[in-house]
Amino acid sequence: MATGQDDEVASIFSATLRASPVPILKTSQSRSTSPKPKKKIELPPAGEENADRRFDDEIIVCTPKSATNMTDKLNLIVDGTKFVVSRSLLVSKPNTMLGRMFGSALDSKVTKSNSRGDFEVARGIGTTIFKVLLEYYKCGVMTCPSHVSVTDLKEACEYFLIPFHTETVKCYDLRVLMHELSNDGARAVFDAFVESGVIPAMTKSAEGGERECHIVVLLDDDVVNWDADHPPMMGEEYVEIIRNTRMVRFLKYVENRDVAKQILKDRGLKKIRLGIEGYPTHMEKIRTRPNSDRLEVIYNYIQRPFVRMSWEKEEGKSRHVDFQCVKFKAEVPPDAEGGALLSDHEFWD
Structure with a gap:
């Protein structure tokens, strides 16, 4: 009888331990102060949402499945951030600046990398805008987030020779988008x-x-x-x-x-x-x-x-005629009245 009670108490004690485990003390080895490795973010394929994803110091852009060769990978430096992009993805849009840079220009060694093999592009353009531009290479359409200026995106598109119109840009604020399109039309x-x-x-x-x-x-x-x-x-x-x-x-x-x-x-x-x-x-x-x-x-x-x-060139000069008064001295002949040279008298014209 006592044996059955002992078994019941033991089972209850084991269940209690499993429900409330004793905390394990961390040793000095688990408190390592070494910095964490930088996280790599892989952008999803075309068509998937990625609006709330943030950038870290290095980003890997999805590449086509056929791009398994490492020579097809390019390291692009944009505003201190590295983008690992497939070369075939950029060359698929040959009329853009990146398509030309990494197409025939790269083969002819016109486009050169730095000592680490990276290509520095888009100086003055932030990573957020560059991420939006990459959407054009992946799916042909860019979605302008609410926190990105449409004017800045348009300037970036002009720099990278990416077409900017309603077929390539989607924006919630239609007033700003139409304003930029009207400016282009007005210039033409x-x-x-x-x-x-x-x-x-x-x-x-x-x-x-x-x-x-x-x-x-x-x-x-x-x-x-x-x-x-x-x-x-x-x-x-x-x-x-x-x-x-x-x-x-x-x-x-x-x-x-x-x-x-x-x-x-x-x-x-x-x-x-x-x-x-x-x-x-x-x-x-x-x-x-x-x-x-x-x-x-x-x-x-x-x-x-x-x-x-x-179109007058000298519009800054005065158009008034300046008349200069010339100062001279009048001499009186010696036989004139007074018999002296009136050199102390001055006359003005």
Whole structure:
């Protein structure tokens, strides 16, 4: 009977030990102060989410399964971080900068590595943006995170010759994305307008000896009917008229005018002004001014955009004529009254 009780007590004691194990004291060997090895993060294949994953000092980018050869691996240094990337992944986009660098340029030894065999690329570009760019090589589409500036991503795409449009970039903030796309479109549109409209108008002014040009852009169907005897007093002989309905709509946006101004500035022009001003179309009435016999002509005005620029080289110099007063001494003959040389009298012209 006692034997059965002893077995029952022993089983209860064993279960208690298993439920509450005695803590094991750590020895000095388990308290090693040596730094932990740097963790390597492997990015998932195309199509898998990786938005919340952080970067460490070294990153391994997934490579195609066919890229088993170690010579296909490239070490790219971006902002102090190493990316291990497959060469075949980059060469798959031959029109990009990385595709050209590690394609024929690497074979011809134009692209060179450092002493450790690493390639330093993308100076000034952070690892977060570079990670987004690698998505283009993996799946052809980049997703811009909320904490990444669309403008910075666009500049990086321009640097790496990666196309930036709605087919390659996905962004939650559509306003910012459309703004950047509109800037690209505005540059292309105004560049064409400079060649077709601005340069011919400037040439006409330059052939007349002018060194500046004032252009007013009207709609194609705007009717201008000035009175020959009473034209508006606005110096119309110095104004060049361009009829272009599309440009009237284009220049009504402040952002487009900013882009246009920068383009004209980049092409060497000065004193650039763009805006909206009133332009007279036809005479409405004539009236006599109060207390005067002079006639006052009243015209109807419409709001239209204008472009003004100058190419004068010496615009900083004064245009006023400086008259210098020459000081001289007048001599009186000895036989004149006084009989002395009036050398102490000075005359000014």
